[in-house]
Amino acid sequence: MELKVRQRGGIVVEYGDQGVMLDPTRNSHSYPTFVTHAHSDHAAAFKHPEREKYATPETYELLKAMGWNRLDNLNPVRFGDKVKLGDIEVRVHNSGHVLGSTQYEVNTPEGTVLYTGDMCTEDTFTMNPAQAVDCDMLIIETTFGSPMFQFPKRDDVAVEVYQWAVNTVLSGRIPVFTADSIGNAQEIISILNQYTNLPVVTAKSASRVTDVYRGVGYNLDSVDSKSDEGQELIESRKCAIVTPKRSKMVADKVEVALVSGWALLFRKKRVAFPLSDHADYRGLLGFIRRCKPKRVLTCHGGSMTKDFHNHVKRSLGVPAAPLSSRVETIRGPLMKNENRIQACSRQIVRTVRIPGFVYQPGWLVKEMGRQGFTPNETENSIEFLIEKGILKGTSDGVHLA
Ligand SMILES: [Zn+2]
Ligand SMILES: [Zn+2]
Numbered sequence: 498m499e500l501k502v503r504q505r506g507g508i509v510v511e512y513g514d515q516g517v518m519l520d521p522t523r524n525s526h527s528y529p530t531f532v533t534h535a536h537s538d539h540a541a542a543f544k545h546p547e548r549e550k551y552a553t554p555e556t557y558e559l560l561k562a563m564g565w566n567r568l569d570n571l572n573p574v575r576f577g578d579k580v581k582l583g584d585i586e587v588r589v590h591n592s593g594h595v596l597g598s599t600q601y602e603v604n605t606p607e608g609t610v611l612y613t614g615d616m617c618t619e620d621t622f623t624m625n626p627a628q629a630v631d632c633d634m635l636i637i638e639t640t641f642g643s644p645m646f647q648f649p650k651r652d653d654v655a656v657e658v659y660q661w662a663v664n665t666v667l668s669g670r671i672p673v674f675t676a677d678s679i680g681n682a683q684e685i686i687s688i689l690n691q692y693t694n695l696p697v698v699t700a701k702s703a704s705r706v707t708d709v710y711r712g713v714g715y716n717l718d719s720v721d722s723k724s725d726e727g728q729e730l731i732e733s734r735k736c737a738i739v740t741p742k743r744s745k746m747v748a749d750k751v752e753v754a755l756v757s758g759w760a761l762l763f764r765k766k767r768v769a770f771p772l773s774d775h776a777d778y779r780g781l782l783g784f785i786r787r788c789k790p791k792r793v794l795t796c797h798g799g800s801m802t803k804d805f806h807n808h809v810k811r812s813l814g815v816p817a818a819p820l821s822s823r824v825e826t827i828r829g830p831l832m833k834n835e836n837r838i839q840a841c842s843r844q845i846v847r848t849v850r851i852p853g854f855v856y857q858p859g860w861l862v863k864e865m866g867r868q869g870f871t872p873n874e875t876e877n878s879i880e881f882l883i884e885k886g887i888l889k890g891t892s893d894g895v896h897l898a
Contacts, residue, residue: 592616602630638798644778
């Protein structure tokens, strides 16, 4: 039996006929499901109440605070826990990203896979750094996996943050920090609490999420914009506001700053603070080195970070590739399978010809079966074509993109 990893509506780790699903993006597999954290691009499994899910209680509380409902079938896990599922054992580690965020270490008799989820390798104002874990295959997120992303020292950013906030108040305007409700918002509150006497007013989901942080012992001093105290502070104009991105302003005469790792790209054009809850390029490479993997698979990146696997090969000498629908093992991809997927994909493209028509996967499996392809090969090929942007998936099936 071989340990296998691939992307198929999430990350699938398989050993023999057993497997686990990590951060699924749709309901593609019946394997036990693990969710790393409460950001919506990772937590989609919670849209399927019938599914058994493993996640931390903090992730659950944060999703509730963000307005998700029907969060049924949770098996709560904590850092250090081990979940035994037949021959597979999943261990839970801190990923340093946001409250309750985990990495999952999947142990099998053939070797170990570590999936980082989103992670941060630095000590931040709210989180302890991600823990490196010895593993054979490392599946690592690469949001900022390009040499152009090098975050300045956190303490220096913190100084910029509070100086800007205080100066803005002195000039008669209210400093507003737009930040992700989960993670960045709490770090800004923590910095302002630590360095200034400026009261902090939070808006909308940033308030509810901060309540969750407080509920597990974080000492964050802020009030909601709708409360009497919040209203008074906004009228006095002697406060800072922390609000989710893209939400309506709760005050006028404001000065707005962006808080995000992406701020590195916008700093010249607008007020933007590069305070990230992700590792930067060097953080990622250092983390990989400490995990000592035999093979690295990259995921969760964009066009700017698509070469990260080459950087891993060059600077660390570790074999690396982007995680895709092709099956990967510790020794490398299963090539035979890849040729089959390509042949099957060509066949599917020849078959799916009517623009806009939705083809059901079951029908395609039957059609491809006639050409000698297994259901598994057909499903992988569909996944491959979706990834390539040739097909689009809907809830009923797939159609030409
Ligand atoms: Zn995240
Ligand atoms: Zn993410």
